[in-house]
Amino acid sequence: MKKLILATIVVASFSSHAISAEEYPGVLSLLPKALAGDYISQRNLAYSYMNGWGKEGANGYIPKDPISGCAWRKLILLTNKNADFGDAGNESVDCSKIHPTDNAKVWEKVHAGIQLMSKLNDINNKGH
Secondary structure: OHHHHHHHHHHHHHHOOOOOOOOOHHHHHHHHHHHOOOHHHHHHHHHHHHHOEOOOOOOOOEOOOHHHHHHHHHHHHHHOOOOOHHHHHHHHHHHOOOOHHHHHHHHHHHHHHHHHHHHHHHHHHHOO
16 A cells, blocks of 8 residues: 555656656556666656557557657666666667757656656665
């Protein structure tokens, strides 16, 4: 129960910097795991933001949001020990699609993500 409440708080916090998790349940299904460091969830979320996923109104729908997608590509490289050269290539390709005037938005999301990952890690470590 404690982890569910924490996940809800984390999703709500990160959503203010991304897309509303309540409005888009696909984000809600991936975001808690991605923020907890799950490599596959991080990659799936980055891909889904870059390309969009599903149909609007359908369960699992994630709208196309290249700024959030690029931010997740950077978060993977900065925070996940499983990141490899493929992730570096994905970051290079996906983030090249971001207009220079939007780069600050990407880094705002990266910083917010790192802070939330750190808080989640601290809370999980206190629980053990």
